[in-house]
Amino acid sequence: MAKAKTVFSCSACGASFNKWSGRCDACGEWNTISEDTPLSTGPSAATLGNNKGKNINLTDLRTEEAPPPRTLSGLAELDRVLGGGLVPASAILVGGDPGIGKSTLLLQAAAQFARQGLKTIYVSGEEASAQVRMRAQRLALTDAPVQLAAETNLRDILTTLEQERPQLAIIDSIQTMWSDNVGSAPGSVSQVRAAAHELTSFAKRKGMSVIIVGHVTKDGQIAGPRVVEHMVDTVLYFEGERGHQFRVLRAVKNRFGAADEIGVFEMTGSGLTEVINPSALFLSERGTPAPGSVVFAGIEGTRPVLVELQALVAPSPHAQPRRAVVGWDSSRLAMILAVLEARCGIPFTGLDVYLNVAGGMKINEPAADLAVAAALLSAREDASIPADTVVFGEISLSGALRPVSQTENRLKEAQKLGFTSAIAPKGGKSPSVAGISQNQIADLTQFVGDIFGAG
Ligand code: TYD
Ligand code: MG
Numbered sequence: 001m002a003k004a005k006t007v008f009s010c011s012a013c014g015a016s017f018n019k020w021s022g023r024c025d026a027c028g029e030w031n032t033i034s035e036d037t038p039l040s041t042g043p044s045a046a047t048l049g050n051n052k053g054k055n056i057n058l059t060d061l062r063t064e065e066a067p068p069p070r071t072l073s074g075l076a077e078l079d080r081v082l083g084g085g086l087v088p089a090s091a092i093l094v095g096g097d098p099g100i101g102k103s104t105l106l107l108q109a110a111a112q113f114a115r116q117g118l119k120t121i122y123v124s125g126e127e128a129s130a131q132v133r134m135r136a137q138r139l140a141l142t143d144a145p146v147q148l149a150a151e152t153n154l155r156d157i158l159t160t161l162e163q164e165r166p167q168l169a170i171i172d173s174i175q176t177m178w179s180d181n182v183g184s185a186p187g188s189v190s191q192v193r194a195a196a197h198e199l200t201s202f203a204k205r206k207g208m209s210v211i212i213v214g215h216v217t218k219d220g221q222i223a224g225p226r227v228v229e230h231m232v233d234t235v236l237y238f239e240g241e242r243g244h245q246f247r248v249l250r251a252v253k254n255r256f257g258a259a260d261e262i263g264v265f266e267m268t269g270s271g272l273t274e275v276i277n278p279s280a281l282f283l284s285e286r287g288t289p290a291p292g293s294v295v296f297a298g299i300e301g302t303r304p305v306l307v308e309l310q311a312l313v314a315p316s317p318h319a320q321p322r323r324a325v326v327g328w329d330s331s332r333l334a335m336i337l338a339v340l341e342a343r344c345g346i347p348f349t350g351l352d353v354y355l356n357v358a359g360g361m362k363i364n365e366p367a368a369d370l371a372v373a374a375a376l377l378s379a380r381e382d383a384s385i386p387a388d389t390v391v392f393g394e395i396s397l398s399g400a401l402r403p404v405s406q407t408e409n410r411l412k413e414a415q416k417l418g419f420t421s422a423i424a425p426k427g428g429k430s431p432s433v434a435g436i437s438q439n440q441i442a443d444l445t446q447f448v449g450d451i452f453g454a455g
Contacts, residue, residue, distance in 0.1 A: 009036040009189040014227045036190045073112040077274045081249050083257015089207045091200040095214045096238035102213050106170050111144035121166040125152040125176030139271040154179040173213040196228040244360030261301030279306035282359040289387040292379030296371035297390040297410035304413035308358040311375035316352040327357025343399030344448045367404035369395035390414040393425035399444040403428025411436050
């Protein structure tokens with residue numbers, strides 16, 4: 001038998017190389033390449049063509065089968081993010097920072113699914129069974145018919161699952177699992193990849209759903225295996241700021257529903273509780289309107305969410321002024337600052353700029369551009385935006401405002417929460433909503449003139 005070849009893999013993107021180097025050529029990360037054992041020693045691609053395989057079945061697109069019956073957990077926030085409940089034989093990855101509440105969420109989910117009649121097994125590779133039971137007690141879940149195991153050996157786990165035939169297995173976490181088919185240590189790229197592959201293919205074969213927990217590195221990638229994302233049907237991220245009690249479960253990929261859908265939870269002493277109206281919660285800590293504070297009417301998935309943006313602009317003692325952002329994209333902030341300077345003649349040179357999304361929420365929508373610009377200008381000019389106003393709109397590099405999707409939903413949500421006016425882009429479909437007066441703006445210069453009386 002040929003000697004097993006040594007390969008090197010990048011723990012950030014999963015790319016493999018023949019030799020070690022300090023920097024990954026594929027993703028550009030430093031110090032992420034380490035020695036690894038190749039996944040299989042089957043025929044190489046070069047010889048594959050000579051080995052005749054068997055014919056595979058081809059079918060057409062018609063189907064007589066009804067769509068699969070989904071199971072609702074009863075946790076409405078989770079069910080929505082899943083696209084309307086759990087699909088049988090689906091594989092789901094739940095990623096998030098250590099300590100953010102993944103195990104708590106999944107233990108609660110396991111209990112709920114088990115109460116709905118799904119045979120559910122929860123396998124913890126991180127905590128002893130006694131620890132999980134104690135947590136279940138704290139969460140008042142001890143009556144739920146969940147079966148529990150503390151195990152990290154994948155072969156034993158799969159044998160047990162084969163025997164028990166559950167409808168749902170929860171694996172917490174993929175980084176602790178090890179497959180004896182692979183030589184390297186648990187948590188390494190090849191282990192994570194092999195374990196995820198074995199689990200997902202087992203699940204598909206046996207018609208079992210599997211939820212896999214994965215820890216995420218600080219730059220937002222699941223440690224090691226971005227490859228796991230491709231193997232599963234659904235990728236959910238559980239995010240939030242440690243100092244805040246809000247947690248957002250976000251679908252970043254979903255073969256069975258809309259991506260970008262979010263579910264909002266609050267971490268309390270007795271576990272995660274659902275937040276039915278996130279806007280009200282995110283705005284609940286809002287005091288009297290101060291300069292720099294603006295309410296953005298956003299959309300997350302299918303749901304409107306209002307959040308407060310806060311900006312602080314102050315003379316900088318540094319040669320290189322600071323730009324600090326929490327909850328938004330820092331390159332997008334740089335773009336807005338550049339557009340304000342180039343198109344409206346409002347420079348931020350020599351000024352430190354801080355931008356914060358209140359409540360620990362993260363926003364990705366370009367529709368927040370105008371709200372960010374409003375917060376920056378309001379902070380810079382020391383002029384408050386009226387407290388009853390919401391702002392949204394995308395800014396292009398020319399300084400023009402672009403209409404955004406779901407304007408009506410944004411306005412309705414604002415109206416529901418007691419707002420009476422909106423600053424929005426001109427053009428596109430501009431529905432009117434009773435109780436909200438709209439100030440429609442064509443470009444950023446007009447915005448600066450209308451709202452701040454400057455330009
Ligand atoms: P955990 O679910 O263990 O996080 P993860 O699995 O993502 O690593 O959550 C741990 C944190 O949650 C811990 O800091 C304590 C907090 N917590 C509560 O505030 N209330 C609770 O009821 C529970 C179970 C945990
Ligand atoms: Mg955990």
